[in-house]
Amino acid sequence: MTPVPADPQETPVPPRAPGPAAPPVLEGRGLHYAYDDGGGPAVAGADLAVGPGGLLAVLGPNGGGKTTLLRLLSGGLVPDRGEVLLDGARPPAGRQGRDLLRRRVQMVYQDPDDQLFSATVGQDVSFGPLNLGLPAAQVRERVEWALDALGVTSLADRPTHLLSYGQRKRVVLAGAMALLPGVLLLDEPTAGLDPAGVAGLVATLDGLRDRGTALVVSTHDLDLVHGWADRALVLDRTVLASGPVREVLADTALLSRARLRPAWGPAVGRVLRAGGLLPADAPDPSSPRDLDRLHPR
Amino acid sequence: MTPVPADPQETPVPPRAPGPAAPPVLEGRGLHYAYDDGGGPAVAGADLAVGPGGLLAVLGPNGGGKTTLLRLLSGGLVPDRGEVLLDGARPPAGRQGRDLLRRRVQMVYQDPDDQLFSATVGQDVSFGPLNLGLPAAQVRERVEWALDALGVTSLADRPTHLLSYGQRKRVVLAGAMALLPGVLLLDEPTAGLDPAGVAGLVATLDGLRDRGTALVVSTHDLDLVHGWADRALVLDRTVLASGPVREVLADTALLSRARLRPAWGPAVGRVLRAGGLLPADAPDPSSPRDLDRLHPR
Amino acid sequence: MHIPEGLLPPLHAAAWTAAAAPFVVHGVRSLTREVRANPEAKLLIGAAGAFCFVLSALKIPSATGTSSHPVGVGLGSVLFRPPVMAVLGTVTLLFQALLLAHGGLSTLGANAFSLAVVGPWVAYGAFRLVRALTARLPEGTSLSLAVFTAAFSASLGTYTVTSLQLALAHPDPEGGVLGAFAKYATVFSVTQVPIAVIEGLVTVVAVRLLTSV
Amino acid sequence: MTPIDTAAYRSRWRRYHPAVKGVLCGGLLACALMLPPWPAAALVAAATLGSAVAAGVPLGLMARAAAGPLVLIATSAAALLVSVGGAEPVGWAPGGPARAAEVAARASAALGTQLLFVLTTPVADLLARLSRTRLPAALVEVVALTYQMLMVLLGTAHRVASGQAARHGYRSRRAGLRSAGALGGVLFLRSLDRARRLQEGLACRGYTGRLTVLVDERPVPPVEWAAAAAPPLLVAALTLTSTALR
Incomplete structure (x- = not known):
């Protein structure tokens, strides 16, 4: 793996994920936003924080405001009330603050086709660094690093429209990572991916977390985040719950209220422990394969 | 629920799902298709059949040929080899056969925007029946019935582009149902829907099955089809397995080969039965909520 | 630049509609022929119309902040040819009036004449001319020059016609139509000339992307 | 939108x-x-x-x-x-x-x-009445298709542009020109793609060249x-x- 390229203009990305005591990279306080269409607030008073290498899952039904919340955090929307803090400080007002936010926080949308607009993979990944006005050598270094981090180096010269859906998702992620953000906001990153694609993406994202990138992931797939995220926030316009992911997922009544389907893992773990099939201190199974190991056929 | 409108031009839809002995409505025999792009066959030798009220799940990884198979069955693609049989007979060659196939078999694409073209919901649903050359009164009757069957009557005057994703999916389904097809082919019908949306769609589709509509559903979500489909077919260009859904889902080695994640239900059922927590003849749990009932907290 | 509702006297509005009508009718005829010969063309033409509208609604960076007025006439004319653009441009103008309130309904004919008739023909003529003059240059350079000239002159041609339409409607009490034209052309050149340059450059980038995939 | x-x-x-x-x-x-x-x-x-x-x-x-x-x-x-x-x-x-x-x-x-x-x-209400006028059917259908497709394409344009902005695409005038040009090019490709996909999707619904719909008149x-x-x-x-x- 090539080393993270140096960026003289900003705090370097910490090399490893520090403990939970690390101060948050990105915080939202009392975020509130209503669209112009008279449909009431899309997000009403959300508080959240994510530290380096952390993974915060934003859970909620369709139309619950997950995408809006991510757009508020990315600076794509300006909150009606509340504020976004970067590395514990309020970014300066106006253009300068927006630039800073965009440099440190990158959002990746659900549909990769909305984010690819160059002829080849390499050109597309270089779009962000070129816009920053970096010298060519540095741009090249960053592009190589990002392609490598996402495991798509071999695709560099391929036209984007000939890639598979999963490959396009990775290229979009590489384009965001080439800006060396401290935080990645991922909107439904696994939507449309098959199980193999999901597994590959999770492994890649874990690699980025190991390097210190904080992740905020919106999803309604609780099986995905159980055993993967550190913390979870349940959003249905207002924040219904927030805390360590296992605690949030254990509250099935709350999940029902948010029109979410409980994850299998905690439910299975509970039944198995109650029946004495799993030691009281063992973690919940995180996939059906764990059950196979528990009880080989 | 309004009664199914009469259609003098074709076999009436049977009112209830007959037993498994009923002859298949739609059959594919030795279907083979390669796109022009030189990438080898997308589907190589698929056999399948579905009876009235039946549900056949087509499982497989992305790029495994699921959509191609559905398009072959819908008549949208003509197989290089093999044939599609309707109600046990080969449709006549040429235009007449294609028209018959389109009347009896309707395909619903993953992206609703691929099939919506008219400004309002009611107008859009009227498109198919009008193409059949039905008189206006009968078209109106069918549109009303289809909107009602899909629970979108209240949206009739709404413009399609202002609907949510889940609503648009329902409208496309209504557009297909207005043709009173014997078979519905659904490509990844739950992709992008949240759990509540999935549950609503499943209930609606079950209603159609009760009326005798046969369903072919492509997906890679095995938890969805376990306990819902009758039969399953695993497709990764060639058919890797085909049979009753429980048998297919029990073969985890096969699922691995098809890059699919095993479903929770069968795995949990197996462990619980082995540990004596579930009677040997009880069905597998089909959702985490079933476990709650098994072992109330 | 679209003439808003009410800025032209009814007689002028009617006259410009009559002037644009033959071109649009001719376009509709060729469109109908095309669709009859090839039913798939209907969806392509619909998509092209959608493309023209969305392109015209884009906010591109310009000297005075952003402007939402360039119409992509240059790109459209090169891609679809002027007779088709007469229809697509008029449909675009209709939707702009209905969805964005850019340009009026009574002034639709006048705007169609400048944006959907004169603009495309100027663009097409400029494109052909520059292609012929630069035939010896490398293909990429020749195409870029031709595309830039097409988009630039379409934008400029449109604005010239608009100024003339306003001058005819509101002649100067002393300088007459010519004086009024000088006034409007000068006032609008402040925004329209930079926009024409920018539209030319943007169109070149777009065509380069299209020829590289 | x-x-x-x-x-x-x-x-x-x-x-x-x-x-x-x-x-x-x-x-x-x-x-x-x-x-x-x-x-x-x-x-x-x-x-x-x-x-x-x-x-x-x-x-x-x-x-x-x-x-x-x-x-x-x-x-x-x-x-x-x-x-x-x-x-x-x-x-x-x-x-x-x-x-x-x-x-x-x-x-x-x-x-x-x-x-x-x-x-x-x-606009949908106007389009519905357009089919009752004496305008050529091909034109009326193209106008209706344009409306539906422009709504979908506007959404795309909006998402592409905000993605470009997030990657500093409109940070300088030079970057802005590049981004706007790329956006125009991408939109053209996406509109062609939409036409192809709609063609396929409508073929399944019995499309044979006429896009007739039922308009109720009160x-x-x-x-x-x-x-x-x-x-x-x-x-x-x-x-x-x-x-x-x-």
């Missing part, structure tokens, strides 16, 4: 036939264009505003939509204050202020009637026609009376 059309769908007046709203707005437009601007323009503006309030039109949106055209109207009117090519090359135009005021009042009133119409009449009660025609007639009567009295 397009706030005006969205507001029109929610309008209290949506259920009225577009032709009825056409009589009202078209009548007022004719008054603004053809009658002496004083007092017709003021009367038209009053009738328009009153109708907008009655129809529940969001007035803020109406003002925002009017802003752009009003700038052009103001610029065009201001040009009337100056005279070119007389005794002096450039000078104040004789009677300029009166003419400028007249043109600005006329055009602003006319603009109001257009906004009232588009804010109460969704007869318009005479009282609605009368109500729609009343305000323009009243404006005309008042204007002509006051002109005659003067």
Whole structure:
């Protein structure tokens, strides 16, 4: 793996994920936003924080405001009330603050086709660094690093429209990572991916977390985040719950209220422990394969 | 629920799902298709059949040929080899056969925007029946019935582009149902829907099955089809397995080969039965909520 | 630049509609022929119309902040040819009036004449001319020059016609139509000339992307 | 995506036939264009505003939509204050202020009637009626397809542009040109792709070249026609009376 390229203009990305005591990279306080269409607030008073290498899952039904919340955090929307803090400080007002936010926080949308607009993979990944006005050598270094981090180096010269859906998702992620953000906001990153694609993406994202990138992931797939995220926030316009992911997922009544389907893992773990099939201190199974190991056929 | 409108031009839809002995409505025999792009066959030798009220799940990884198979069955693609049989007979060659196939078999694409073209919901649903050359009164009757069957009557005057994703999916389904097809082919019908949306769609589709509509559903979500489909077919260009859904889902080695994640239900059922927590003849749990009932907290 | 509702006297509005009508009718005829010969063309033409509208609604960076007025006439004319653009441009103008309130309904004919008739023909003529003059240059350079000239002159041609339409409607009490034209052309050149340059450059980038995939 | 059309769908007046709203707005437009601007323009503006309030039109949106055209109207009117090519090359135009005021009042009133119409009449309702006119079917269908596809494509354009902005695509003028050009190119490719996919998707629904849909037509009660025609007639009567009295 090539080393993270140096960026003289900003705090370097910490090399490893520090403990939970690390101060948050990105915080939202009392975020509130209503669209112009008279449909009431899309997000009403959300508080959240994510530290380096952390993974915060934003859970909620369709139309619950997950995408809006991510757009508020990315600076794509300006909150009606509340504020976004970067590395514990309020970014300066106006253009300068927006630039800073965009440099440190990158959002990746659900549909990769909305984010690819160059002829080849390499050109597309270089779009962000070129816009920053970096010298060519540095741009090249960053592009190589990002392609490598996402495991798509071999695709560099391929036209984007000939890639598979999963490959396009990775290229979009590489384009965001080439800006060396401290935080990645991922909107439904696994939507449309098959199980193999999901597994590959999770492994890649874990690699980025190991390097210190904080992740905020919106999803309604609780099986995905159980055993993967550190913390979870349940959003249905207002924040219904927030805390360590296992605690949030254990509250099935709350999940029902948010029109979410409980994850299998905690439910299975509970039944198995109650029946004495799993030691009281063992973690919940995180996939059906764990059950196979528990009880080989 | 309004009664199914009469259609003098074709076999009436049977009112209830007959037993498994009923002859298949739609059959594919030795279907083979390669796109022009030189990438080898997308589907190589698929056999399948579905009876009235039946549900056949087509499982497989992305790029495994699921959509191609559905398009072959819908008549949208003509197989290089093999044939599609309707109600046990080969449709006549040429235009007449294609028209018959389109009347009896309707395909619903993953992206609703691929099939919506008219400004309002009611107008859009009227498109198919009008193409059949039905008189206006009968078209109106069918549109009303289809909107009602899909629970979108209240949206009739709404413009399609202002609907949510889940609503648009329902409208496309209504557009297909207005043709009173014997078979519905659904490509990844739950992709992008949240759990509540999935549950609503499943209930609606079950209603159609009760009326005798046969369903072919492509997906890679095995938890969805376990306990819902009758039969399953695993497709990764060639058919890797085909049979009753429980048998297919029990073969985890096969699922691995098809890059699919095993479903929770069968795995949990197996462990619980082995540990004596579930009677040997009880069905597998089909959702985490079933476990709650098994072992109330 | 679209003439808003009410800025032209009814007689002028009617006259410009009559002037644009033959071109649009001719376009509709060729469109109908095309669709009859090839039913798939209907969806392509619909998509092209959608493309023209969305392109015209884009906010591109310009000297005075952003402007939402360039119409992509240059790109459209090169891609679809002027007779088709007469229809697509008029449909675009209709939707702009209905969805964005850019340009009026009574002034639709006048705007169609400048944006959907004169603009495309100027663009097409400029494109052909520059292609012929630069035939010896490398293909990429020749195409870029031709595309830039097409988009630039379409934008400029449109604005010239608009100024003339306003001058005819509101002649100067002393300088007459010519004086009024000088006034409007000068006032609008402040925004329209930079926009024409920018539209030319943007169109070149777009065509380069299209020829590289 | 397009706030005006969205507001029109929610309008209290949506259920009225577009032709009825056409009589009202078209009548007022004719008054603004053809009658002496004083007092017709003021009367038209009053009738328009009153109708907008009655129809529940969001007035803020109406003002925002009017802003752009009003700038052009103001610029065009201001040009009337100056005279070119007389005794002096450039000078104040004789009677300029009166003419400028007249043109600005006329055009602003006319603009109001257009906004009232588009804010109460969704395009879908107009398209449905277009099929009953004598326009060629191919044209009517292309216009309807354009509407549906432009809504989908506008969403794409919005998402692509905000993705570019997030990656500093509009940070400098140079970057902005590159981004806008790429956006135009991408939109062209995506519109072709949409056409191909819709072709496939509609083929499954029995598309054979005609995109006919069923439009339900409700007869318009005479009282609605009368109500729609009343305000323009009243404006005309008042204007002509006051002109005659003067």
